[in-house]
Amino acid sequence: MKNEAAKTLRAFAIELTIYAVLVTVYFFLVLHLLGTWLNGLEIHHRYTYAAVAILLIIGQAVLLETLTTFLIRIIRGRSE
Amino acid sequence: MFFPISGTHISPIYLILVGFIVGILGGFFGVGGSFIAGPALRLVGLDWNFAVGTDLAHIVGKSVVAARRHRALGNVDLKLGLIMALGTIAGAEVGAQAIQMLKRAGHVNFVVSVVAVIIYSGISIFMIWESRKTLIWQKKRLPRGSTRGAPSKKDYSAFGPVTRAIQGLNIWPMIPLPTSGIKGVSLWMILMVAFVGGFFGGFLGGGAGYIRMPSMVYILGIPTHLAVGTDLFEIIISASYGTFSHAIKGNVDILIALVMNTGAAIGAQIGAISTQYFAGPKIRLAFVPLPLLGAAIVIYTLFAGHKL
Numbered sequence A: 001m002k003n004e005a006a007k008t009l010r011a012f013a014i015e016l017t018i019y020a021v022l023v024t025v026y027f028f029l030v031l032h033l034l035g036t037w038l039n040g041l042e043i044h045h046r047y048t049y050a051a052v053a054i055l056l057i058i059g060q061a062v063l064l065e066t067l068t069t070f071l072i073r074i075i076r077g078r079s080e
Numbered sequence B: 001m002f003f004p005i006s007g008t009h010i011s012p013i014y015l016i017l018v019g020f021i022v023g024i025l026g027g028f029f030g031v032g033g034s035f036i037a038g039p040a041l042r043l044v045g046l047d048w049n050f051a052v053g054t055d056l057a058h059i060v061g062k063s064v065v066a067a068r069r070h071r072a073l074g075n076v077d078l079k080l081g082l083i084m085a086l087g088t089i090a091g092a093e094v095g096a097q098a099i100q101m102l103k104r105a106g107h108v109n110f111v112v113s114v115v116a117v118i119i120y121s122g123i124s125i126f127m128i129w130e131s132r133k134t135l136i137w138q139k140k141r142l143p144r145g146s147t148r149g150a151p152s153k154k155d156y157s158a159f160g161p162v163t164r165a166i167q168g169l170n171i172w173p174m175i176p177l178p179t180s181g182i183k184g185v186s187l188w189m190i191l192m193v194a195f196v197g198g199f200f201g202g203f204l205g206g207g208a209g210y211i212r213m214p215s216m217v218y219i220l221g222i223p224t225h226l227a228v229g230t231d232l233f234e235i236i237i238s239a240s241y242g243t244f245s246h247a248i249k250g251n252v253d254i255l256i257a258l259v260m261n262t263g264a265a266i267g268a269q270i271g272a273i274s275t276q277y278f279a280g281p282k283i284r285l286a287f288v289p290l291p292l293l294g295a296a297i298v299i300y301t302l303f304a305g306h307k308l
Helices: A002-044 A046-079 B012-029 B034-043 B048-072 B078-105 B108-141 B160-167 B187-204 B209-220 B224-247 B254-277 B280-287 B289-304
Strands: B174-177 B182-186
Touching (some): A002 B254, A046 B048, A046 B254, B012 B048, B012 B209, B012 B224, B012 B254, B012 B280, B034 B048, B034 B289, B048 B224, B048 B254, B078 B108, B078 B187, B078 B224, B108 B187, B108 B209, B108 B280, B108 B289, B160 B209, B174 B187, B182 B187, B187 B209, B187 B224, B209 B280, B209 B289, B224 B280, B280 B289
Antiparallel strands (some): B174 B182
């Protein structure tokens, strides 16, 4: 039982580390590049900004969910 | 990190942490968590209008992650969620209009605070009574030799007789909900539950999952696991509508919401998976502190005379 819990915790720690690295890369690549464009859009084209905002948040959520599910599958698969 | 849309400097680690905590709560209880995220954003200097709009955008992202996970676990009734979204949007508009009326009368803060404290406390007291009674009743009825293993999605509630009486109201059209295991419930009951949830969302702010999730269990008779998953699916639609509405008014910093969502994505997965290890009444009992926390925040702001 203790072994299993330790295994799960280790898998979770590995998953968090990989996830943190990927998220940091994502910040620098996507947010830095999009920041100025989105700011301009928010000032000049509010309706387009509103639509883009929803698409971005849903798109990011689907991407992150797929990524975390993939990581869980890979790491748990290897630890078993 | 500088966020040019709202013109604020906020640590991304702080945003990820807030997102992570709210994500766990959302995945486990099916709530938006605006009563935590809103004040948390305000605390680091974001204006209230941006805090409300940005929080809604972040709720959309978090709900997508948690609802996808719940769907994989078989906890989402798509048909029910789509019908409820219509009632929620209508209710949210009426709630927002009620706020405008109170603003004109000049009593908005006091009235909203008193209503919020009564509603939050009422939900908590009722859920403590119901879930404790159900747990005691289940313990007594547990057949000899059976084990307390992983719970099925079949739910028990001490409020069951009232729920069955409501389900028995034969007001046309009756809608079958096979995913939730319900033969038929009046469309008007579903719309009413969604409308009331939406109204309080528009009136008190946030997604109002603290009202809708218990209403789905006690009034419509949806099993708790399915109520959590379906509520999240429904929140995607209603919060997207709210985000669009706030974004065209200039109240959404989508960059902040995207950063929060990176923490919420992992938190929501943990919360959603955790529901599988708890029976419905235990989830409902664990839910009780959330509205109480909301009531405590409102009482604080009422007596302190300012918002957090």
